[in-house]
Amino acid sequence: MGRITLDQVTKSFGAVEVIPPLNLTIDEGEFVVFVGPSGCGKSTLLRLIAGLEDVSSGEIRIDREVATHLPPAKRGLAMVFQSYALYPHMSVRKNIAFPLKMAGMDKAEQDKRVDYAAGVLNLTDYLDRRPGQLSGGQRQRVAIGRAIVREPAAFLFDEPLSNLDAALRVGMRLEISELHERLKTTMIYVTHDQVEAMTMADKIVVLHAGVIEQVGSPLELYHTPRNKFVAGFIGSPKMNILEGPVAAQHNASAIGVRPEHLASSAESGTWEGRVGVSEHLGSDTFFHVHDTGLAETITVRASGEMPLRHGDRIFLTPDPDKIHRFDAEGLRMP
Amino acid sequence: MATQHSRTAARLMISPSVLLLLCWMIVPLAMTVYFSTLRYNLLMPGSNPFVGWENYQYFLTDPAFLTALVNTLLLVGGVLIITVIGGILLGMLLDQPMWGQGIVRILVIAPFFVMPTVSALVWKNMFMNPVNGLFAYLAEFLGLQPFDFLSQAPLLSIIGIVSWQWLPFATLILLTAMQSLDQEQLEAAEMDGAGAFSRFIYIVLPHLSRAVTVVILIQTIFLLSVFAEILVTTNGGPGNASTNLTYLVYAESLLRFDVGTGSAGGVVAIVLANIVAIFLMRMIGKNLDA
Numbered sequence: 001m002g003r004i005t006l007d008q009v010t011k012s013f014g015a016v017e018v019i020p021p022l023n024l025t026i027d028e029g030e031f032v033v034f035v036g037p038s039g040c041g042k043s044t045l046l047r048l049i050a051g052l053e054d055v056s057s058g059e060i061r062i063d064r065e066v067a068t069h070l071p072p073a074k075r076g077l078a079m080v081f082q083s084y085a086l087y088p089h090m091s092v093r094k095n096i097a098f099p100l101k102m103a104g105m106d107k108a109e110q111d112k113r114v115d116y117a118a119g120v121l122n123l124t125d126y127l128d129r130r131p132g133q134l135s136g137g138q139r140q141r142v143a144i145g146r147a148i149v150r151e152p153a154a155f156l157f158d159e160p161l162s163n164l165d166a167a168l169r170v171g172m173r174l175e176i177s178e179l180h181e182r183l184k185t186t187m188i189y190v191t192h193d194q195v196e197a198m199t200m201a202d203k204i205v206v207l208h209a210g211v212i213e214q215v216g217s218p219l220e221l222y223h224t225p226r227n228k229f230v231a232g233f234i235g236s237p238k239m240n241i242l243e244g245p246v247a248a249q250h251n252a253s254a255i256g257v258r259p260e261h262l263a264s265s266a267e268s269g270t271w272e273g274r275v276g277v278s279e280h281l282g283s284d285t286f287f288h289v290h291d292t293g294l295a296e297t298i299t300v301r302a303s304g305e306m307p308l309r310h311g312d313r314i315f316l317t318p319d320p321d322k323i324h325r326f327d328a329e330g331l332r333m334p
Numbered sequence: 335m336a337t338q339h340s341r342t343a344a345r346l347m348i349s350p351s352v353l354l355l356l357c358w359m360i361v362p363l364a365m366t367v368y369f370s371t372l373r374y375n376l377l378m379p380g381s382n383p384f385v386g387w388e389n390y391q392y393f394l395t396d397p398a399f400l401t402a403l404v405n406t407l408l409l410v411g412g413v414l415i416i417t418v419i420g421g422i423l424l425g426m427l428l429d430q431p432m433w434g435q436g437i438v439r440i441l442v443i444a445p446f447f448v449m450p451t452v453s454a455l456v457w458k459n460m461f462m463n464p465v466n467g468l469f470a471y472l473a474e475f476l477g478l479q480p481f482d483f484l485s486q487a488p489l490l491s492i493i494g495i496v497s498w499q500w501l502p503f504a505t506l507i508l509l510t511a512m513q514s515l516d517q518e519q520l521e522a523a524e525m526d527g528a529g530a531f532s533r534f535i536y537i538v539l540p541h542l543s544r545a546v547t548v549v550i551l552i553q554t555i556f557l558l559s560v561f562a563e564i565l566v567t568t569n570g571g572p573g574n575a576s577t578n579l580t581y582l583v584y585a586e587s588l589l590r591f592d593v594g595t596g597s598a599g600g601v602v603a604i605v606l607a608n609i610v611a612i613f614l615m616r617m618i619g620k621n622l623d624a
Contacts, residue, residue: 052521073527085522089540098536099526146526 002028002063002153002186004049009058011044011210018044019210021058026154026188026203031180034190035197036207036233042190043158045207049188050079050156062153073102078147079156082163084139086131086146092118093127096145103150117145120179137168144179154186161196173199194234198222206230228330231256237286237299239324246294252325252333259286259301261322266308269315273298275308289314370597377591389598398574398582403606405489406578410557410610412493413500414550420497421504421549422542428505429512439509446502450562457495458484458567488568488576495563500556504549511545512538547621554614558607579603 004026011019018041026032034042047053049060051072060068067075078099086095093114094101100110118124121141131139140160147155157176161169177200180187191197197204198218206213206221206229214226218234225231231239239256247255263269264287273292278285282304289298300316308314325333370389372382393399428439445453461467462483470480483491515538523533561580564570570577570585577585583603587596 050525052524072521072525073529077525079522079525081518081522083516083518085516085518087519087523087537087540089543098523098528102523102527102532146522150526 004154004186004188005061005064006049007059007061009048009060010056011041011048011053012056017056017210019048022210022212024205024212024215026186029184029186031177031187031189031200031202032205033197033201033203034188034205034207035194036192036213038192040207041210042192042207044210046079046156046158046188046190050077051075076150076153077156078150078152078154079158080140080143080147080160082159084131084143084163086139086142088131091128091130092123092134092142092145095131095142096123096149099146099150113149114145117149120148120182121145136164137172140164140172141175144176148179148183152185154188157187157189159190159192161191162193169196176200195236198234204234206233208233224332225256225324226332228254228256228326231324231326231332237301240295240298241326242294242298244294247325250323250325253328254326254330256324256326257318258322259299261319262298262300263317263319264300264302264306264308265315265317266313267315269317271298271316271318273314273316275310275312275314278308278310280304287314289316292316366597366600368597369593370601372594374594374597375590375592382594385594389594390602393586393595393598393602396582398577401574402577402579402582405574405576406558406580406606408489409493409496409560409578410554412490413497413557414553416493416497417500417504417553418508418546418549420501421508422546424501424505425509425512426538428509442505443502445499446506448499450499451566453499454495454563454566457491457498462491484568485572488572492560492563492567492576495567496557496560499563500553503553507545507549508542511542515541543621547618550618551614554610558603558610579606 006024008021010021036042096114097110205215214230221234237259239258241256243254271292273289276288276290278287285302287300373385374382464480464482473480523537559580564581568576570581583599586592
């Protein structure tokens with residue numbers, strides 16, 4: 001159980017086609033992340049799988065069974081919403097038990113499952129509180145608890161961490177990854193944050209304007225981005241894309257070099273520029289280099305001890321093996 | 335308003351209006367209480383001797399009093415039930431996306447703008463009249479005996495008229511409450527396997543509880559003093575069948591010209607209204623806590 005197949009699925013809102021025909025297979029037990037800029041259709045795609053939106057054409061299969069026109073409740077999927085969507089007038093226990101109650105499960109079994117979920121998620125002490133009395137991270141865990149008690153074929157997460165502060169987000173990221181290891185259930189996770197995608201996913205689906213740009217493991221996307229969009233989207237800070245004569249030297253219409261694949265020096269190197277803003281992270285320093293004649297800004301990662309300051313001259317040398325070449329259509333060249 | 339000085343100035347500035355409002359409230363109340371202890375009948379001018387509790391004794395032992403009390407409670411309760419249930423149903427209908435939504439909403443709210451005397455007269459003469467009323471035509475069209483609403487079922491008819499007036503208010507408040515419900519909650523419930531009916535019972539109704547409380551409290555205040563609708567339709571009759579407390583007080587003081595007993599009735603009405611208010615707050619007041 002937990003294998004989801006999308007076959008030529010499309011979605012239009014009136015005359016606007018947000019998702020052109022799309023094929024995707026999600027294997028059992030996989031942690032798949034849909035990532036893309038806002039408005040790229042990733043949430044719509046998730047809602048299509050959940051059944052909260054009707055597909056305009058095409059077929060969705062869950063465990064080989066056609067689910068295209070099944071109502072959400074019959075698909076055996078559980079969803080965690082961005083706003084958590086907890087029921088404010090019910091206690092945490094009743095919130096988690098709600099799907100079981102709707103399924104008509106007997107009280108003892110309900111309690112057993114709720115207690116188990118509460119134990120897994122460290123919620124045992126809060127079972128009698130209302131959602132309004134919980135912190136953001138606890139609410140998030142209640143929402144996840146409500147999803148796991150149903151023992152669904154797959155979990156759907158719709159940007160679940162975007163309402164949390166940075167420290168909590170890192171913590172919850174780990175908890176969700178750990179939960180996946182523990183339950184081995186298929187998970188589909190939507191986010192616009194490529195760091196979340198890189199750290200959690202078995203498989204990343206990069207979406208752009210409703211089209212799948214590339215599907216692959218995090219490192220595959222990092223090392224061999226299929227086109228300029230994926231190259232620019234995956235990796236932080238962004239890959240430097242250079243066009244013009246310097247690209248022509250490599251027989252390409254554009255080349256991409258990641259900040260971490262540029263060696264920097266105060267004395268000598270291939271390209272010369274002037275240091276603009278520098279961001280000190282301690283272990284690393286990111287220099288934004290101007291006046292290279294190649295692009296408006298080139299970002300470079302240097303070690304934290306590099307003593308350059310605003311306005312200093314800097315020399316950059318790209319690692320020749322790590323240069324990505326793109327043709328006129330923006331596709332990767334071998 | 336941070337400093338001691340500005341706070342003092344602010345208190346000085348508002349004191350005239352506070353004093354004015356206090357007099358506005360206290361003087362009529364004090365005079366009502368005072369009159370209720372006098373033998374004060376406009377048909378017998380002259381001395382108005384102090385009689386103590388006599389007026390209260392007359393008012394409370396009047397056989398019309400108990401009828402009026404029951405009628406008042408039936409009227410308030412009946413209208414509340416109709417408007418709250420009807421308001422929830424209408425609110426749900428109006429919450430659906432449809433063509434011409436704006437105009438339909440204005441139409442729904444319109445009855446609230448018709449003044450009570452006018453709407454009662456329209457109902458009395460154009461709908462409920464056993465000869466010329468629309469209902470009579472309808473009954474005759476179906477081959478039935480026309481029903482004389484205001485003499486056969488006077489209190490029910492008045493409950494109907496008042497409900498018609500207050501339904502828009504309840505609908506409006508409940509509709510806005512429904513629109514503030516987080517759609518993701520409904521979607522989550524749908525994912526959790528709740529059907530349309532379960533979603534209504536477990537998600538929508540609890541969300542509406544606060545709005546329903548507000549509707550009940552506000553309407554009770556106004557419904558305890560329904561008067562114009564009774565005056566222009568049934569005059570409290572036949573007999574006392576549609577007399578409520580407000581109308582009884584009116585009848586005592588302005589039909590029998592007995593200012594003393596009328597005032598006593600007014601004081602009794604105040605006490606009863608407060609008892610109702612206490613009961614209401616006990617029952618549903620907790621819904622207002624955040």
